[in-house]
Amino acid sequence: MKILVLGAGLIGCTTAYLLQKSGHQVTIIDKQPGPGEKCSYSNGAQLSYCHAEPWSSFDTLMKALKWIGKKDKPLLWKPSLDPMMWGWIVRFLSKCNAHSVKGGTEKILKLGLYSRDVLKEISRDLDFDFDHQKLGKIFIIKTEQEYNEHLKQSRLQEIMGSRYEILSRDEMIEREPSLKHIAHKIYGCFRDPLDESADAYKFCLGMDKILEKLGVKRIYNEEIKEIKKLKNEITEIVTDKDTYIADKYILCLGAYSPLLTKQIGLKLPIYPLKGYSLTLNIKNPEEAPKTSITDVTSKVVFTNLNGRLRVAGTAEFAGYNEDITDYRIKMMQDLVQENFPMFGDVSEVTSYACLRPSTPDGVPLIGKCKYDNILLNTGHGTLGWTQTFSSAKIIADIVNDEQVKVPLEWYNIERF
Structure with a gap:
């Protein structure tokens, strides 16, 4: 499946990693010159699972x-x-x-403790220091x-x-x-x-190298300008340089997510x-x-x-x-x-x-929305680093049609 991940921060990079490891053809795109250049760049460095x-x-x-x-x-x-x-x-x-x-x-606690487990599971593949x-x-x-x-x-x-x-x-x-x-x-x-601690930006840089080795197409310095739809599906993403079409789109644009989705009438409470x-x-x-x-x-x-x-x-x-x-x-x-x-x-x-x-309740938006081929992975507030791994795993499990280990309705946009 061709998948386009929108946003190359912690959550976008980790989501792209798990999807590519699952056998999909992943492209990740970001406006910044490299990975982790916004909220992931200089956060509090706490992995606050509890x-x-x-x-x-x-x-x-x-x-x-x-x-x-x-x-x-x-x-x-x-x-x-x-x-x-x-x-x-x-x-x-x-x-x-x-x-x-x-x-x-x-x-929040369920997501945090699950994130700790997922990080422990993927750590054997992380050949870099963070x-x-x-x-x-x-x-x-x-x-x-x-x-x-x-x-x-x-x-x-x-x-x-x-x-x-x-x-x-x-x-x-x-x-x-x-x-x-x-x-x-x-x-x-x-x-x-x-609880633990780690440098989120170093993690993004290390993960970017792994994505390159895995064959993920990484596109930087390209700003997403428009999202197009037809009925209940996204048809393409238009940037300032090109147009991209995929089978699935994963929204990982953090605070900028609602600015994009309002073009298609999807109001995110962020x-x-x-x-x-x-x-x-x-x-x-x-x-x-x-x-x-x-x-x-x-x-x-x-x-x-x-x-x-x-x-x-x-x-x-x-x-x-x-x-x-x-x-x-x-x-x-x-x-x-x-x-x-x-x-x-x-x-x-x-x-x-x-x-x-x-988000108003402090719980992120993870999972499906009213458009069939786009998944949300955004709205993590101050706990983006902490919830990176569980959020990415939930998205990968949804795409792969595998059992998700947390109640999806807890993080669905429908709660608003």
Whole structure:
């Protein structure tokens, strides 16, 4: 079968890999000069298999209302007349209830744990280094209220198959000596032992070489301009340079997915939430994290990538504006110094911003839609790296008419 994968980020590359390995003739296409040049380029590097709390919760809503217009808060929202934003917010509000949070948690956790299994399965074919560490993840919590909220969510996830540990202050310092300077400020500490970390961009570069060896046709520097249909099927994809026809089309364009599908009357409930990241060289290893840490209060993560510190987080309602704002970068630099006061100079950073494809319920769109020959694999929000492998495997199983190991209706667009 001839298959055209639209988008060469983490999810597109991995989907193309599994489909080509299944015996299909795969082409992958992207506007960028190479693979992983957008959200996959400089993310938080966490493989958060056990992080399954949906954004759409009453607690998040209450915090978001307090943060309106405040530049130093995790979520930056400036009310505007953007109809796309308001449509998304209305759907988000409809999901801010206990029933939706419980259901969303189960769906996200199922996808995360399945992704861990799929990565383990394909790892024997990955002949490249992508700074993969299996050291778990630590959450530092600075208030009693946040501690109780995190404990409640962790207990819910444990019932669903997740694992967590509560660390004493001494245990926390033993695992992460870099936290010793602020241990007195930390109310509590959790650890997810199943979580991992890795460099997503390095993975894309390595996977691109494997795709080349497997015979996948890789097309870069080509922008998709139009998607054409006839009745209930896609007939062709038109770029700024050529036209492509396939038996199946896989949509992996992240935040840009709804801009394409609106041409054919397919409205995807995805909004681009802008996130930021910094990368710093670690000059004093003893004063930097050994693995991955999440500061629950600031919603910022810190990950050691083989001598580089990746700092990522925040969310901003800014439409399709990818500009980097200095005050958000300064906020994250300050958080490095606040959590790791002996880290050293934080002025020399590489900063980045990307648009996370977020759905109102925090659950991605995977599977079929109203057009018979296009499959959706988009809307993964902040968990794209985590959910890459399970999402790609689900798509491959659908195409190959094999049994899918998760309930497809959980991730289907029909839930909206």
